[in-house]
Amino acid sequence: MRQPLTLPRLKALKAKGEKIAMLTAYDYPSARLAEEAEVDILLVGDSLGNVVLGYDTTVPVKLEDMIYHTRAVVRGAPGTMVVTDMPFGTYRLGPEATLRNAVRLMQEGGSHGVKLEGGADIADEVKRLTSAGIPVLGHLGLTPQSVLQIGGYKVQGKDRAEADRLIADARALEEAGAFGIVLELVTEQVAAAVTRAVGIPTIGIGAGRGCDGQVLVFHDILRYGSGIRDKRFVKTYADVGETIRAAISEYVGDVRGARFPEEKNGFALDDQAAKEFIDSVYGGDRT
Numbered sequence: 001m002r003q004p005l006t007l008p009r010l011k012a013l014k015a016k017g018e019k020i021a022m023l024t025a026y027d028y029p030s031a032r033l034a035e036e037a038e039v040d041i042l043l044v045g046d047s048l049g050n051v052v053l054g055y056d057t058t059v060p061v062k063l064e065d066m067i068y069h070t071r072a073v074v075r076g077a078p079g080t081m082v083v084t085d086m087p088f089g090t091y092r093l094g095p096e097a098t099l100r101n102a103v104r105l106m107q108e109g110g111s112h113g114v115k116l117e118g119g120a121d122i123a124d125e126v127k128r129l130t131s132a133g134i135p136v137l138g139h140l141g142l143t144p145q146s147v148l149q150i151g152g153y154k155v156q157g158k159d160r161a162e163a164d165r166l167i168a169d170a171r172a173l174e175e176a177g178a179f180g181i182v183l184e185l186v187t188e189q190v191a192a193a194v195t196r197a198v199g200i201p202t203i204g205i206g207a208g209r210g211c212d213g214q215v216l217v218f219h220d221i222l223r224y225g226s227g228i229r230d231k232r233f234v235k236t237y238a239d240v241g242e243t244i245r246a247a248i249s250e251y252v253g254d255v256r257g258a259r260f261p262e263e264k265n266g267f268a269l270d271d272q273a274a275k276e277f278i279d280s281v282y283g284g285d286r287t
Contacts, residue, residue, distance in 0.1 A: 002079030020213025031076030070109030119169020130177030157190030206233030
């Protein structure tokens with residue numbers, strides 16, 4: 001039976017130069033399919049606010065949302081490592097308050113670890129979590145929970161000062177006990193430099209080829225949804241959105257045109273039961 005990755009095994013993958021495949025999942029069926037495809041890690045991302053709940057940003061996502069969706073993902077992928085985002089407003093509150101919220105994700109959601117956005121500025125909170133036995137995945141570069149402050153989804157690591165800050169933040173997270181770091185929308189050369197600077201795996205999304213692994217959003221790689229925007233860092237592997245839309249449209253047409261249901265889609269009484277029913281209801285009059 002498949003077992004979730006352990007942190008030592010994850011670190012060993014980096015040491016051996018073996019790439020790590022991570023994917024988001026938000027519900028039971030997507031998690032089950034991802035596990036069957038042998039994804040290494042599933043991320044219950046707060047991106048569910050955008051792709052599942054219909055928000056413009058991840059900011060409105062609540063802790064209860066993350067717990068609810070994590071439960072479903074864990075049920076669908078019992079043999080896969082599941083990491084859950086700590087949503088906006090559930091950390092940067094001081095180590096003890098952050099710990100209480102992370103414990104809820106672990107105990108109530110069943111997550112194997114949590115992800116926090118930030119670097120040296122949250123190192124104390126990361127250290128508190130890891131010292132309490134909670135695995136932490138860091139997140140540097142573009143941090144979507146800060147998009148309103150940043151002023152948009154902008155590539156990070158474009159100059160020496162940003163590069164130095166990213167490396168320093170990565171080292172601070174490693175020292176605090178993080179088991180890995182997501183690098184989002186970071187220039188390829190800087191992401192590679194960060195990867196070389198730490199002994200823990202880096203997982204890139206829009207951060208080029210030099211990371212130890214990659215993560216993408218389930219709905220992006222499958223174009224599952226309406227109005228999926230093309231993104232430079234995403235590779236589309238299927239267009240299930242168009243397939244679903246066409247199938248639903250055909251169903252609607254069949255219902256309106258009385259082509260569904262057909263006789264084979266229903267359940268009929270046997271001849272004797274049908275005769276008795278007609279006799280009882282209509283007194284034998286079949287006209």
